[in-house]
Amino acid sequence: MSYSAPVDDIVTALKTVADLDVRLANGLYPGLDADTVRAVLDEAGNFAADVLAPLNWSGDRVGARWQDGNVSTPPGFADAYRQFSAAGWSALPCSEEFGGQGLPEIISSSVGEIWNAANLAFGLCPLLTQGAIHAIEAGGSDALKQTYLPKMVSGQWTGTMNLTEPHAGSDLSGLKTRAEKQADGTYRITGTKIFITCGEHDMAENIIHLVLARLPDAPAGTRGISLFLVPKFLLTADGTPGARNDVVCAGIEHKLGIMASPTCIMKFGEQGGATGYLVGEENRGLANMFVMMNSARLAVGIQGVAIADRATQRAIAFAKERTQGRSSTSSGAGMAPIVEHPDIRRTLLTMKALTQASRMICLATAAALDNATYAADPEEAKAARNLAALLTPVAKSFATDVAVDVASLGIQVHGGMGFVEETGAAQHLRDARILPIYEGTNGIQAIDLVTRKLPLEGGNVVTDYLSGIGDCVTKLHASDNAGLGRTAKNLKDALDALSAATRFIGKSLASDPDAGLAGATPYLNAFARVAGARYLAEAALRDGASSSDIALARFFAENCLTAAVGLSDSAMNGSATVLASEGLLA
Numbered sequence: 135m136s137y138s139a140p141v142d143d144i145v146t147a148l149k150t151v152a153d154l155d156v157r158l159a160n161g162l163y164p165g166l167d168a169d170t171v172r173a174v175l176d177e178a179g180n181f182a183a184d185v186l187a188p189l190n191w192s193g194d195r196v197g198a199r200w201q202d203g204n205v206s207t208p209p210g211f212a213d214a215y216r217q218f219s220a221a222g223w224s225a226l227p228c229s230e231e232f233g234g235q236g237l238p239e240i241i242s243s244s245v246g247e248i249w250n251a252a253n254l255a256f257g258l259c260p261l262l263t264q265g266a267i268h269a270i271e272a273g274g275s276d277a278l279k280q281t282y283l284p285k286m287v288s289g290q291w292t293g294t295m296n297l298t299e300p301h302a303g304s305d306l307s308g309l310k311t312r313a314e315k316q317a318d319g320t321y322r323i324t325g326t327k328i329f330i331t332c333g334e335h336d337m338a339e340n341i342i343h344l345v346l347a348r349l350p351d352a353p354a355g356t357r358g359i360s361l362f363l364v365p366k367f368l369l370t371a372d373g374t375p376g377a378r379n380d381v382v383c384a385g386i387e388h389k390l391g392i393m394a395s396p397t398c399i400m401k402f403g404e405q406g407g408a409t410g411y412l413v414g415e416e417n418r419g420l421a422n423m424f425v426m427m428n429s430a431r432l433a434v435g436i437q438g439v440a441i442a443d444r445a446t447q448r449a450i451a452f453a454k455e456r457t458q459g460r461s462s463t464s465s466g467a468g469m470a471p472i473v474e475h476p477d478i479r480r481t482l483l484t485m486k487a488l489t490q491a492s493r494m495i496c497l498a499t500a501a502a503l504d505n506a507t508y509a510a511d512p513e514e515a516k517a518a519r520n521l522a523a524l525l526t527p528v529a530k531s532f533a534t535d536v537a538v539d540v541a542s543l544g545i546q547v548h549g550g551m552g553f554v555e556e557t558g559a560a561q562h563l564r565d566a567r568i569l570p571i572y573e574g575t576n577g578i579q580a581i582d583l584v585t586r587k588l589p590l591e592g593g594n595v596v597t598d599y600l601s602g603i604g605d606c607v608t609k610l611h612a613s614d615n616a617g618l619g620r621t622a623k624n625l626k627d628a629l630d631a632l633s634a635a636t637r638f639i640g641k642s643l644a645s646d647p648d649a650g651l652a653g654a655t656p657y658l659n660a661f662a663r664v665a666g667a668r669y670l671a672e673a674a675l676r677d678g679a680s681s682s683d684i685a686l687a688r689f690f691a692e693n694c695l696t697a698a699v700g701l702s703d704s705a706m707n708g709s710a711t712v713l714a715s716e717g718l719l720a
């Protein structure tokens with residue numbers, strides 16, 4: 135089945151959460167107008183449908199291959215990547231100083247959805263390159279920026295993120311890769327990294343690895359980690375790739391999904407030490423890497439939206455074709471398309487509503503990042519930064535959990551045909567399953583939300599956010615739109631429950647941290663459902679809202695939001711039921 139980019143849904147989300155019309159009218163996104171936004175999204179949709187989507191199925195079948203340290207991507211991938219770069223897509227969100235187009239995060243996230251929906255395995259390489267560009271821009275010396283960024287921005291070279299080691303995954307304090315300073319100011323890197331996406335491949339002339347490593351005299355734990363740039367090919371005097379650096383791919387993983395994306399075991403320094411260049415200051419590497427990780431976390435949330443949308447498109451198309459049974463609306467004597475059955479309609483609408491809610495949350499996060507960049511008033515910029523910090527773990531976790539749930543529902547709609555590979559529904563579930571794991575597992579995101587984000591500014595960031603949802607409830611009550619059904623009441627009930635859970639967790643963190651940690655995942659889920667309901671309601675309350683916007687807001691509020699009350703309650707259970715259950719796990 136071909137892919138059709140959901141440009142209207144994306145534009146609705148942008149108008150709602152990024153105030154797109156007002157911002158464009160006020161010139162707040164330099165060089166952008168409504169026609170350009172539409173044209174960029176339409177063009178991305180065409181490229182994705184014509185070039186990337188046709189490789190999704192074959193990429194899954196053939197997979198990436200490793201031989202003697204070299205990795206080949208499936209047929210068509212290298213050419214698609216060349217076309218992608220030549221068309222300027224890799225440069226879209228990057229700084230103009232290094233050859234980029236400087237488009238805001240909301241556009242970069244929107245087109246990111248389109249690439250990943252068409253072909254998630256392909257989309258990962260530009261995603262990580264983008265993160266690496268951010269980290270070098272934020273922490274690198276001028277010389278490093280001038281030497282590496284233009285070629286990474288143009289897409290000639292790709293980037294990687296080398297954090298994970300066999301004994302250091304969620305907890306990087308156990309990281310063992312070593313770096314030793316040399317007389318010429320470079321560093322000699324030795325160690326093994328695992329699970330490195332696109333650590334080796336045949337799509338670009340050079341691969342720029344960003345590697346976390348420890349200096350010999352570094353303090354223990356995460357305070358003693360530094361960040362290094364380690365190119366696959368060292369550069370000659372004229373800046374072109376020359377001699378091979380001492381870094382090799384020792385193998386790739388056999389996985390459940392994203393088969394076309396090579397997940398590499400990387401060995402640094404088997405021949406005496408790979409040459410690395412320090413990014414930022416010694417022992418401050420994790421702070422620099424967090425720049426990359428935060429950008430990548432939102433981008434992974436967007437991958438979740440992408441898969442959820444693709445699975446929904448496929449399921450709707452199937453449900454219109456497949457006939458079984460009779461429905462109350464059936465005409466004639468034959469069987470009805472399954473889309474007419476109430477249970478299938480509920481499933482499809484659940485998929486659609488969860489997808490649009492996730493899209494809204496992710497794009498609200500992107501809009502906050504843009505506001506932090508473009509706001510002239512420093513206080514406004516700081517508030518936007520805090521909002522982005524609050525929403526990032528929610529965007530990453532909720533959208534990726536939704537991807538898995540929606541892809542699974544998509545299989546259900548297909549019946550037995552969903553379980554066999556030929557419909558493509560199964561690939562979405564296999565591909566989606568990594569999303570809640572990489573870039574910080576969703577469990578770690580929930581811990582981040584409750585322990586670091588709720589306390590921001592003494593709790594004022596979350597309080598302000600919840601009060602914004604209260605304003606939405608007031609507007610819903612004032613609206614006389616009967617089409618919104620019980621949206622106002624349900625949002626009010628869910629907000630009250632979430633506010634109580636927020637207060638409970640805030641108090642627990644001081645007196646009984648385990649109580650807050652035990653409830654972190656249900657709390658994040660409740661938070662996301664309330665946030666999603668708010669954005670969908672705001673879309674429905676906009677001037678010019680369509681009947682579909684209103685129906686979707688109502689469906690979400692009456693079917694997907696109600697769980698937030700129960701989840702908030704679970705978040706307030708404390709730690710007793712969780713920690714006193716040793717017998718159950720014996």
Ligand SMILES: Cc1cc2nc3c(=O)[nH]c(=O)nc-3n(C[C@H](O)[C@H](O)[C@H](O)COP(=O)(O)OP(=O)(O)OC[C@H]3O[C@@H](n4cnc5c(N)ncnc54)[C@H](O)[C@@H]3O)c2cc1C
Pocket residue numbers: 294295296297298302303304305328329330331332389397568571572573574575576577578581
């Ligand atoms: C396909 C793929 C691509 C990847 N790409 C990259 C890449 O490009 N670069 C890179 O560096 N890494 C990459 N990774 C690694 C990925 O980021 C890690 O797998 C992930 O961070 C989890 O680490 P782990 O696998 O060691 O799991 P662990 O850290 O061992 O976690 C296991 C479980 O325990 C939970 N857990 C851990 N600590 C805590 C805690 N303190 N409290 C509560 N629960 C906890 C986790 O949530 C998880 O459920 C990739 C992995 C895969 C599979």
